[in-house]
Amino acid sequence: MNRLLFVLHRYLGITVGFILLLWCLSGFVMMYVQYPEMSRVDQLRGLAPLNFQECCNMSDASRLTQENLSAVTIEMLDETTPVLRAKVSGMPLVMLDLLRGTELPHITADAAARIAESFAKNSGLVVGSDSPEIIEIDQWTVTGAYSPHRPLYRFQSNDHNQTEWYVSSATGEVVLLTTGTERFWNYFGAVVHWIYPAVLRQHPGLWAQTVIWVSVAGVFLTLTGLYVGVRQFRGEGAARSSPYTGIALWHHYTGLVSGVMTLVWVISGLLSMNPWGLLEGEGASAEARALSGGPMTWGDIVEVVGRLPQFPVESTTVQIELFRSAGAITILATTGNGFGSRFDVATFVPSPLADHDLQGLATFMLSEVPILTASMLEAGDAYYYDHHAIREYPVYRVIADDVEQRRYYLSATTGQLVAKVDSGIRWYRWLVNGLHRGDFIPLLRDRPLWDALMLLMLATVTLLCGIGTYLGIKRLLP
Numbered sequence: 001m002n003r004l005l006f007v008l009h010r011y012l013g014i015t016v017g018f019i020l021l022l023w024c025l026s027g028f029v030m031m032y033v034q035y036p037e038m039s040r041v042d043q044l045r046g047l048a049p050l051n052f053q054e055c056c057n058m059s060d061a062s063r064l065t066q067e068n069l070s071a072v073t074i075e076m077l078d079e080t081t082p083v084l085r086a087k088v089s090g091m092p093l094v095m096l097d098l099l100r101g102t103e104l105p106h107i108t109a110d111a112a113a114r115i116a117e118s119f120a121k122n123s124g125l126v127v128g129s130d131s132p133e134i135i136e137i138d139q140w141t142v143t144g145a146y147s148p149h150r151p152l153y154r155f156q157s158n159d160h161n162q163t164e165w166y167v168s169s170a171t172g173e174v175v176l177l178t179t180g181t182e183r184f185w186n187y188f189g190a191v192v193h194w195i196y197p198a199v200l201r202q203h204p205g206l207w208a209q210t211v212i213w214v215s216v217a218g219v220f221l222t223l224t225g226l227y228v229g230v231r232q233f234r235g236e237g238a239a240r241s242s243p244y245t246g247i248a249l250w251h252h253y254t255g256l257v258s259g260v261m262t263l264v265w266v267i268s269g270l271l272s273m274n275p276w277g278l279l280e281g282e283g284a285s286a287e288a289r290a291l292s293g294g295p296m297t298w299g300d301i302v303e304v305v306g307r308l309p310q311f312p313v314e315s316t317t318v319q320i321e322l323f324r325s326a327g328a329i330t331i332l333a334t335t336g337n338g339f340g341s342r343f344d345v346a347t348f349v350p351s352p353l354a355d356h357d358l359q360g361l362a363t364f365m366l367s368e369v370p371i372l373t374a375s376m377l378e379a380g381d382a383y384y385y386d387h388h389a390i391r392e393y394p395v396y397r398v399i400a401d402d403v404e405q406r407r408y409y410l411s412a413t414t415g416q417l418v419a420k421v422d423s424g425i426r427w428y429r430w431l432v433n434g435l436h437r438g439d440f441i442p443l444l445r446d447r448p449l450w451d452a453l454m455l456l457m458l459a460t461v462t463l464l465c466g467i468g469t470y471l472g473i474k475r476l477l478p
Helices: 002-030 040-045 059-064 109-123 144-149 180-186 204-231 246-272 285-292 298-306 355-365 423-437 449-476
Strands: 068-076 082-088 094-097 133-135 152-156 164-168 174-178 317-325 328-335 340-343 371-377 395-400 407-411 417-421
Touching: 002 204, 002 246, 002 449, 040 109, 068 298, 109 152, 109 164, 109 174, 144 164, 144 174, 204 246, 246 423, 246 449, 285 317, 285 355, 285 417, 298 317, 298 328, 355 371, 355 395, 355 407, 417 423
Parallel strands: none
Antiparallel strands: 068 082, 068 317, 082 094, 133 152, 152 164, 164 174, 317 328, 328 340, 371 395, 395 407, 407 417
8 A cells, every 4th residue: 555655646746746836836926916807996097087068868778667777887988978887687787878878789899999098098008009809718808707798809008018908898898907017927827826728717617627636636646745755754763864865855855844835735725616615605695685675776766867967076086886775775986096985865965874874784784683793994804804805994894693603894985795704705714815825814914924934835845846846757757
């Protein structure tokens, strides 16, 4: 049996060990370069200020009269055209041109060019060409999140950063912004680390199973390596030593030092894929529906939209959202720098939420569950914090008095539910985020301490995997 484990570890290490080495090397890159995503800040910055002078014509919205609307957003499509986007239950997103009162079923290439030019102007970019490249899928838009927006119009800038951005043919929104630096380093970072080449990732089921079973093989390789390493450490007390010499001795000792860290990273990486639903959370859709008090109808918002020319729009306001909160329509106006203000729907007067308002919303949301504690957070806690993500603060934290002591985080600006933590999410936080990124406590998340610790651990594990790969390849060569 021991002989079999030795052989399995040796030859499995030739292939899987090389993958572990690539995971380590790409991990260095991912510490500093994230996979391209469209941040809300970039999206808002690229919008033109709202202009309601000739707004708001809704003559083509009659078919929506009886539909349930989950959210309504009003922005400028380009420099001159205000549009209303409505999420309709059981239907694709509906978009209305509020100047002409007509529905926009799709975005043409000419319209996309105007949108791209407006985005560039407000973002400080220069469009390289008026003719976009029409794409269905590429390396940076490979996930299913972009499927409702396909095909995409891709535009390029003339700047030194080689900036590119993508306009949705369905909604006219700019859904992704990337730079040449991001794209270059991600080929050595996330694309390698997540086994993310587009040819594989565009098949989600196959991609997920590939990552899961490669990770399982990595766990087996690491476990057998630890077993072999400990078993081969011979002698008693101070006389204990390795039977190996040369590069094999280095592999033995680095395995004893960093083998457990390697195992922790491979297992936590495996769990990040939530294999077989092990760490699956409940989701927050039920609580979000309860907090809203029910969906909106077109009749609920048509009067509000008709009065928007009287809304006190500031020169920096780029977006207005209408949503239902505890059964009442609420307005949120957001500026290009991401600052949001809540307004009373009847008077268009600013209506910020006080602590007792948030407490009332929490009670409304959890009408059948007692509340254990509720408090305002100005900074993060163990489950809601900044680390490779930008969180909204302040936030109102509610802990339910139930078996799992579920946590709910409400936006202090809008009162909307921004995060929920149940037992599945709690385990994911510690077994994946905690173990894989080493962010157990705030001190370990603070830079440069976090960088120093991660670089040290990555270096030792990389040395282990590098030597193991070298030994495996050397054995194959004549």
